[in-house]
Amino acid sequence: xxxxxxxxxxxxxxxxxxxxxxxxxxxxxxxxxxxxxxxxxxxxxxxxxxxxxxxxxxxxxxxxxxxxxxxxxxxxxxxxxxxxxxxxxxxxxxxxxxxxxxxxxxxxxxxxxxxxxxxxxxxxxxxxxxxxxxxxxxxxxxxxxxxxxxxxxxxxxxxxxxxxxxxxxxxxxxxxxxxxxxxxxxxxx
Amino acid sequence: xxxxxxxxxxxxxxxxxxxxxxxxxxxxxxxxxxxxxxxxxxxxxxxxxxxxxxxxxxxxxxxxxxxxxxxxxxxxxxxxxxxxxxxxxxxxxxxxxxxxxxxxxxxxxx
Numbered sequence: 001x002x003x004x005x006x007x008x009x010x011x012x013x014x015x016x017x018x019x020x021x022x023x024x025x026x027x028x029x030x031x032x033x034x035x036x037x038x039x040x041x042x043x044x045x046x047x048x049x050x051x052x053x054x055x056x057x058x059x060x061x062x063x064x065x066x067x068x069x070x071x072x073x074x075x076x077x078x079x080x081x082x083x084x085x086x087x088x089x090x091x092x093x094x095x096x097x098x099x100x101x102x103x104x105x106x107x108x109x110x111x112x113x114x115x116x117x118x119x120x121x122x123x124x125x126x127x128x129x130x131x132x133x134x135x136x137x138x139x140x141x142x143x144x145x146x147x148x149x150x151x152x153x154x155x156x157x158x159x160x161x162x163x164x165x166x167x168x169x170x171x172x173x174x175x176x177x178x179x180x181x182x183x184x185x186x187x188x189x
Numbered sequence: 190x191x192x193x194x195x196x197x198x199x200x201x202x203x204x205x206x207x208x209x210x211x212x213x214x215x216x217x218x219x220x221x222x223x224x225x226x227x228x229x230x231x232x233x234x235x236x237x238x239x240x241x242x243x244x245x246x247x248x249x250x251x252x253x254x255x256x257x258x259x260x261x262x263x264x265x266x267x268x269x270x271x272x273x274x275x276x277x278x279x280x281x282x283x284x285x286x287x288x289x290x291x292x293x294x295x296x297x298x299x
Contacts (some may be wrong), residue, residue: 084283152208153251154253
């Protein structure tokens, strides 16, 4: 279709040129073509085809991939934030209910799956470009899970000690910062 | 290599619990004593691999995993014996196996 439109445009240009030459003879048209003009014409045609057909398509595809990855990172951030909210709620109530502990454990299963999906997408799009960042996030996830669900978690009358809450908050902020940085880095590629 | 299989959801519970028996239901300590350790000993004696299927439960807290699998490494005082003779399946949680291997590796460092 694009090819047909291109041919129609070229033919239209030629027809307009011939029309001008015929109806407005005062416009002189040079019959000779010099090398500089020919090169300029060919480069212009090349750019006119390359930019919309290949370059913009490539840019559009990259943008789409980045948007999907960024959405997944934001989803992961949101799930981790839920854990932080649950823990804060438990500290405020000075108790961890069975419902809270199951929700927290479920969140960590979701976090694992979301992180796994993110790694799969990044491997597909960017190869090993973000290996260092992903390794840091994996390590922080393990640290965060150990802090939140370790110790005497799920024990009857279990409460988060003040130091555990502080450690949880610090680790949460580190993961969040790491994920924000990852969004910036993905966006700038 | 032949395998001895434990499926936690079928052989123990679908709702793994706490660390120690006094703390609540389905603790890691009880799982270690009643199922994991006897099966692991049997696997070593019969030169088989112990295969632990972690799927189809409500999820695992670190306290349960550390107590059960870290406890197994502490029994043998060497994490390599455990890591070389045990294998896992976890499709529900893709990082659960990594977590467990870390608890096994760190068990004797505490």
